[in-house]
Amino acid sequence: MDDKVLQLRNEYISYVRLEKNYSVHTVSEYEKDIDEFLEFLAAEGIPTIEDITYQEARLFASRLYDRGLSRATISRKISSVRSFFNYMNGRYNIDDTSFRLLHHPKKEERLPAFFYVEELEKLFVACQGSKPRDFRDLALLELLYATGIRVSELTSIKLGDIDNELGIVRVMGKGRKERYVPFGSYAQSAIELYMADSRLLLMKNVKHDQLFVNLRGGPLTERGVRHVLDAIVERAAIQSKIYPHMLRHTFATHLLSAGADMRTVQELLGHSDLSSTQIYTHTTKEHLRRTYMNTHPRA
Structure with missing residues (x-):
């Protein structure tokens, strides 16, 4: 990834760690999901984040489905990238429409496990x-x-x-x-x-x-x-x-x-x-x- 994208990525991870005060596990999940998205951009030859359109966002989601991931995992990854774009929109006015319009897959209904x-x-x-x-x-x-x-x-x-x-x-x-x-x-x-x-x-x-x-x-x-x-x-x-x-x-x-x-x-x-x-x-x-x-x- 180029220096600008790397800077935005590191800045956002610092934001969720320090300002949002998310747990170590949650921050790690955000890092993994966003890095995966940036690898997708590189593989597709998309040079900058500003060039992302709704079609690329749908393609990213489609690739997740192709890997056979669970709906909950796909939903989390989309949510991570959407949050990343929302941050960049607020800070740098980068258009976040592509992921804002992308629908989450419906999650499986799973009841929380507990002890008797x-x-x-x-x-x-x-x-x-x-x-x-x-x-x-x-x-x-x-x-x-x-x-x-x-x-x-x-x-x-x-x-x-x-x-x-x-x-x-x-x-x-x-x-x-x-x-x-x-x-x-x-x-x-x-x-x-x-x-x-x-x-x-x-x-x-x-x-x-x-x-x-x-x-x-x-x-x-x-x-x-x-x-x-x-x-x-x-x-x-x-x-x-x-x-x-x-x-x-x-x-x-x-x-x-x-x-x-x-x-x-x-x-x-x-x-x-x-x-x-x-x-x-x-x-x-x-x-x-x-x-x-x-x-x-x-x-």
Whole structure:
């Protein structure tokens, strides 16, 4: 790619990382999608971004379909490039009509995966132990389930962000939106035990103010959280796979199943749009159906 295109690409990636405050994973996806689009331009002999027309945008989408990618993946890639053009339009008045007019493929309806209470209990039991790592893992698991926060929000928590006495944590969400999320007695107890001496033992001689610490003493990263959760599932010997967002899904599903109103759950999750929260109503209906089918004598 030429120097101008490379400059625009790097500028936009810095924008989503620093100004939009997207997670490391999300920024990586944007980078991959935009680089793929720029490779498409080079292969098609399109010299500059200003030369893109609706026909080229459709051709790009067509190539994605030809590769047999899922509709969700194609939709994400189109959205990434559309956002890139929208940024360039706002900053440099580059026409973004080509991708603004391009339709997203309809996504498959997939309900968010979540843990049942019995599965969660096995995870908590698997964290029981006397090593500093065990106390950290339990505090991490309890806080994720108690608050429904994103992993990027968890790894950014500093000591000054958490008030264990009041049971409130301050988190910085997407777009640098700050919110306060409450947590209950189980998380409070787990954090107190972790903070008593396990955190300092894990830190060794490293100094920083991040709440969660890796085994080398540095701040725990998003990838590190995934490793921790994978290890917990392995120790619990349950069949379910785990990924960090599953605990967020579980938090929302359990609240709505117990009668919490959707607006409250929306605020706790930090969703800007209620439609993002509404998907959990479908999950709770499925939860009710499965409970009924498993327990009713004449189901």
